[in-house]
Amino acid sequence: MRKVLGIVLSLALHALVLGAGYVYLPSFLKDLESAHIVPIELVTLSSHSNVRASAQTPEPEPEDEPDIDQPIAPEPQPVEEPQPQPEPEPEPEPIPLPPEQQEERAPEPEPEPEPVQSEPEPEPQPQPRQPDPQPEPEPERREPQRPREPSLSDLLNLAQDTAQVARSNNQGETQRQVGAGTANTASARDLMFSQVRRCWREPADMPNPEQLGVTVNIRLERNGTLADAPRLQDENRVMNSSNRYLRIAGERAVRAVLDCQPYHLPPEQYSEWRSVTLNFQLSL
Amino acid sequence: MRLLRLSLSALLACLAFVSAAQAQLVVDVTEGHLEPLPIAVPDFVGEPGLASERGADIARVVAADLASSGLFAPIDDEAFIERIEDINLRPRFGDWRVINADALVVGSVEVMDDGRLLVAFRLWDTASEQQLTGLRLTSVPENWRRVAHKLADAVYERLTGEKGYFDTRIVYVAESPGDNGIPVRRLAIMDQDGANPSFLTSRNYMALLPNYSPVSQEITYVSFRDGHATSFLYDLESGRQEALFDSGPSLASEGQSLSARYHPQGHVLAVSAERQGNHDIFRFDLRTRQLRQLTNSPANDVEPSYSPDGERLVFSSTRGGSSQLYVMSADGGEAQRITFGEGRYTTPVWSPRGDLIAFTKQHQGMFSLGVVRADGSGDERILYEGFFVDTPAWSPNGRVILFTRGERRSDGTRYEIWSVDLAGFNLRRLPTQGQASDPAWSPLIE
Incomplete structure (x- = not known):
């Protein structure tokens, strides 16, 4: 009996040691790697170079995800035809809208009796010049899904040119280090960061922005789109907060992850970014 | 034997936890941007005549107010794809997203029997497709500018958290x-x-x-x-x-x-x-x-x-x-x-x-x-x-x-x-x- 117990204990101890190794070793490795990789300037660079690398060097892979690799294909353009605007939209959904906050207002006592002095020529008549909205037509700056053929191929050419120049400039080392996918997790994280930051309206315009940190959890499809609605962590606390700025910070974070999709992340690392936690916390 | 089973299940739980933790990518987003928020303010809908004219006027003043704050960038009407005809129907959000509008203000103007204007508006978030706020005001027609300023204040407050200052x-x-x-x-x-x-x-x-x-x-x-x-x-x-x-x-x-x-x-x-x-x-x-x-x-x-x-x-x-x-x-x-x-x-x-x-x-x-x-x-x-x-x-x-x-x-x-x-x-x-x-x-x- 003692012998059996001894064997069991020994097994359990071994298992624990193995388990501990399994738990801690990867995190050591990860720390070292990310510490090694993440100079901030490189982050943006790496996002571009990684994307470009996977786009331009054909890498025979079967490529089952069309989205990320659309650029490679010399545009046969069957591409999932993203919203040709008129889109019949068979859902004119009749007013489910709640009458929500519809404040009826009293007839407005016509404030302007304008006590202009009984002067002749009373008005300077400054021509109510509206502060020119400077609308900037820019109708398609972001153009999330519409593939614009010419500019896309231009981009590809540009990418190739750039890569060639880079190679001829003997920057191979950097290129390899960044683009070779040696630091997978760090690079997925950096890619994610560099994409989300462009969509996030930071709360720097609100009082005490350092106190407006929020966290959003998302799950992603292989093609970089959201698998389901983003989940604001502690949603009740954030959205019911007496601090209205915190509520708006929560909304802005959710909007950022919605706006930014589809995310362009290395498909071979899908298991790592299938589920992402984004901590939105402005660093001052 | 029971001890063995316990140890094994503890080990399995441990492994499950580890792999779950590994599957989660954590990203700290520490910087963003503060570009003016692209917002679409199409003309408020109304019957041809006074209502329709005031509808266009009010939308213009709301857009100008918001632009003057430097926090919003109204989008040129020319870019609009959907034509709003009824503010009680859900907008086609895709049409607004594609022109890069993060927020959409739709409104209507109606001339009531007593001659006053009834102005209603809704503010939509085009990404979440949620209504953020709605408001209805009545006023004598001469006060249409104040109505517009009040609507702009409501939009400003909902999107920035600050009280507006346009009706001043x-x-x-x-x-x-x-x-x-x-x-x-x-x-x-x-x-x-x-x-x-x-x-x-x-x-x-x-x-x-x-x-x-x-x-x-x-x-x-x-x-x-x-x-x-x-x-x-x-x-x-x-x-x-x-x-x-x-x-x-x-x-x-x-x-x-x-x-x-x-x-x-x-x-x-x-x-x-x-x-x-x-x-x-x-x-x-x-x-x-x-x-x-x-x-x-x-x-x-x-x-x-x-x-x-x-x-x-x-x-x-x-x-x-x-x-x-x-x-x-x-x-x-x-x-x-x-x-x-x-x-x-x-x-x-x-x-x-x-x-x-x-x-x-x-x-x-x-x-x-x-x-x-x-x-x-x-x-x-x-x-x-x-x-x-x-x-x-x-x-x-x-x-x-x-x-x-x-x-x-x-x-x-x-x-x-x-x-x-x-x-x-x-x-x-x-x-x-x-x-x-x-x-x-x-x-x-x-």
């Missing part, structure tokens, strides 16, 4: 050429966006330094008549004027009064006044007409301004040599110096938020407009620097500052009113005709 007015000093080449300076009033301007005072005397009550449509100003200055109270709704210091302990008889600032509750003024060649700070109670001296320093104490809780006063004083800013209790007493930089600090005005004090500074021949923390901690922040800067005035939400800006021209200095936001961006000239100075910003109109 600005009193200022308008300068026009007078007889004998002496310019005429008199008070004028206009909407915050420059619309509906009109004069308040006669051209027979000079009027300066208006100051808006924070709780009512009432101002004070300084009038120069018969050789000395007198503070006046002016009720904008009735047009009634009253000299403040003509009865009781009259300052007018003993010296010259200068600017007056309202207590946040509107029942008291802080004023600086000159007696025997020396300026001090006084408290003037508008109900009792009693005047009480708060400082008694051999130096000049001038330009007092209340904190938004009414507990403290900031003022400028030469008691430390050059003119610097000091804070003391609203009842007087010891004052704490809050600026220590080089140059002369003047015209302090306490922010409605309470945390900052705006000031102007003169140093080495240049003027600047800046803000400093009310407790004097941290560095001052300069928002604008130029040839001449004076008389800062806060927007009711404490986010924008108006000021007088003087620009040297070949024919002399030209004075205009400009605005700048707290970050020093969005510098804009107020659309006044002719020269203008001494702005005073009203509270939100009720």
Whole structure:
């Protein structure tokens, strides 16, 4: 009996040691790697170079995800035809809208009796010049899904040119280090960061922005789109907060992850970014 | 055996936890952008005729208000794909996202049987496809601009968390050429966006330094008549004027009064006044007409301004040599110096938020407009620097500052009113005709 117990204990101890190794070793490795990789300037660079690398060097892979690799294909353009605007939209959904906050207002006592002095020529008549909205037509700056053929191929050419120049400039080392996918997790994280930051309206315009940190959890499809609605962590606390700025910070974070999709992340690392936690916390 | 099973299941649980933890990518997003928010404001829908015309007008004013804040970028109508015909149907959000609109304002105008306008609007978030706010207002047709300003305030508040400031007015000093080449300076009033301007005072005397009550449509100003200055109270709704210091302990008889600032509750003024060649700070109670001296320093104490809780006063004083800013209790007493930089600090005005004090500074021949923390901690922040800067005035939400800006021209200095936001961006000239100075910003109109 003692012998059996001894064997069991020994097994359990071994298992624990193995388990501990399994738990801690990867995190050591990860720390070292990310510490090694993440100079901030490189982050943006790496996002571009990684994307470009996977786009331009054909890498025979079967490529089952069309989205990320659309650029490679010399545009046969069957591409999932993203919203040709008129889109019949068979859902004119009749007013489910709640009458929500519809404040009826009293007839407005016509404030302007304008006590202009009984002067002749009373008005300077400054021509109510509206502060020119400077609308900037820019109708398609972001153009999330519409593939614009010419500019896309231009981009590809540009990418190739750039890569060639880079190679001829003997920057191979950097290129390899960044683009070779040696630091997978760090690079997925950096890619994610560099994409989300462009969509996030930071709360720097609100009082005490350092106190407006929020966290959003998302799950992603292989093609970089959201698998389901983003989940604001502690949603009740954030959205019911007496601090209205915190509520708006929560909304802005959710909007950022919605706006930014589809995310362009290395498909071979899908298991790592299938589920992402984004901590939105402005660093001052 | 049971022990073995326990150990194994613990191990499995451990492994499961580890792999779950590994599958989670954690990203710290520490920086973003603060570009103006792209917003679409299509014409409000309405029956052809007055309703439709006002619908277009209201949408235009809402968009202009939002753009003027520097926080929003209205999208050109030409880019719109969907034509809104009924605000009670859900918009086709894809059509708005594709033109990059983050927010969408839709509205309608209806002329009611009694001739008044019924204006309704909804603000949509195009990403989450949620309605963020909705509002319905009724008004006489002539007040359509105020309706538009109120809608813009509602949009602004919902998207920034701050109260808006579009349904407000600005009193200022308008300068026009007078007889004998002496310019005429008199008070004028206009909407915050420059619309509906009109004069308040006669051209027979000079009027300066208006100051808006924070709780009512009432101002004070300084009038120069018969050789000395007198503070006046002016009720904008009735047009009634009253000299403040003509009865009781009259300052007018003993010296010259200068600017007056309202207590946040509107029942008291802080004023600086000159007696025997020396300026001090006084408290003037508008109900009792009693005047009480708060400082008694051999130096000049001038330009007092209340904190938004009414507990403290900031003022400028030469008691430390050059003119610097000091804070003391609203009842007087010891004052704490809050600026220590080089140059002369003047015209302090306490922010409605309470945390900052705006000031102007003169140093080495240049003027600047800046803000400093009310407790004097941290560095001052300069928002604008130029040839001449004076008389800062806060927007009711404490986010924008108006000021007088003087620009040297070949024919002399030209004075205009400009605005700048707290970050020093969005510098804009107020659309006044002719020269203008001494702005005073009203509270939100009720």
